Amino acid sequence: xxxxxxxxxxxICQRGTSLTIQCQVDSQVTMMFWYRQQPGQSLTLIATANQxxxxxxxxxxxxDKFPISRPNLTFSTLxxxxxxxxxxxxxxxxxxxxxxxxxxxxxxxxxxxxxVV
Amino acid sequence: QKEVEQNSGPLSVPEGxxxxxxxxxxxxxxxxxxxxxxxxxxSPELIMSIYSNGDKEDGRFTAQLNKASQYVSLLIRDSQPSxxxxxxxxxxxxxxxxxxxxxxxxxxxx
Numbered sequence: 579x580x581x582x583x584x585x586x587x588x589x590i591c592q593r594g595t596s597l598t599i600q601c602q603v604d605s606q607v608t609m610m611f612w613y614r615q616q617p618g619q620s621l622t623l624i625a626t627a628n629q630x631x632x633x634x635x636x637x638x639x640x641x642d643k644f645p646i647s648r649p650n651l652t653f654s655t656l657x658x659x660x661x662x663x664x665x666x667x668x669x670x671x672x673x674x675x676x677x678x679x680x681x682x683x684x685x686x687x688x689x690x691x692x693x694v695v
Numbered sequence: 696q697k698e699v700e701q702n703s704g705p706l707s708v709p710e711g712x713x714x715x716x717x718x719x720x721x722x723x724x725x726x727x728x729x730x731x732x733x734x735x736x737x738s739p740e741l742i743m744s745i746y747s748n749g750d751k752e753d754g755r756f757t758a759q760l761n762k763a764s765q766y767v768s769l770l771i772r773d774s775q776p777s778x779x780x781x782x783x784x785x786x787x788x789x790x791x792x793x794x795x796x797x798x799x800x801x802x803x804x805x
Contacts (some may be wrong), residue, residue, distance in 0.1 A: 609791065620783060621739070621795040670738055674793070682727055684785075684793045686738040 580605050580673050584687030591661055591694050598657045599690045601671030606651035608675030612644070615668040615689070624669075627654040661694045668692070698722065699796035701784050707802045714771040716799050718784030721765065727787040728760055730769045732780045733798065739783055743769060774803045 581604040591597050601610065610627040625646055626634040633646035648654040658665050671687040700719045708714040716730075727746055731739035745751045745758040745767065757770040767786070771778055781798040788794050 611792070613795075620797040623792055623794065626792065668738075672793070674791075682787070683729065683741055683744055685741060689738045 580685050582687035584671050588691040593662050596659045598655050601654045603652045603673045607673040610654045611672040612656045613670040663694045666694045698794050701796035701799050704800040705802050708774050709804050714774045716769040716782050718767045720786045722788045724789040725786040728767045729785040731783040734780045776803045779803045
């Protein structure tokens, strides 16, 4: 299975600022996704990070608020822009489709716990 | 209709008994189904995947899939206190995205 490293693991940010979260996978993967998990809630898909092209966003999420990059098959970033307290959440990177092992399972990074004050 | 439905619980099961977790999904095209376990403050951990109708066993865990009924379940035999967690049902939908249910909180009573 792929090993996913996410950083930072946690941060406390001032409202109005932006935070970029990095996700590094130890092997090439076909698909990478970003999820949000608000307190006491399940995981909500934010977007699919597409390698070499613009991310595909789910309903309710927009590029201006959550710009995403994926320059290659092992790395992606999510930026939370112009933060407000409502953005306080855990953000999770997910990788699927290990190109070497040809599996379809999804694995998660350890998450980034964001608190906006 | 929600894409993935689970009973939120909490489901309380005595230690040593069988815990049964259920899930229904709406996308008939879904072919891959996953169960994740999530401890409080941790990220989800994949514990079972199932792709074909029927049962799939892995240690104390058995996943069951019925595509005609759009139903998937997870059985945990000989439940241990360490099994206390939230269990997330997650089918892969027609767009290759894994969509999560709200999860069932399982509490194993010592």
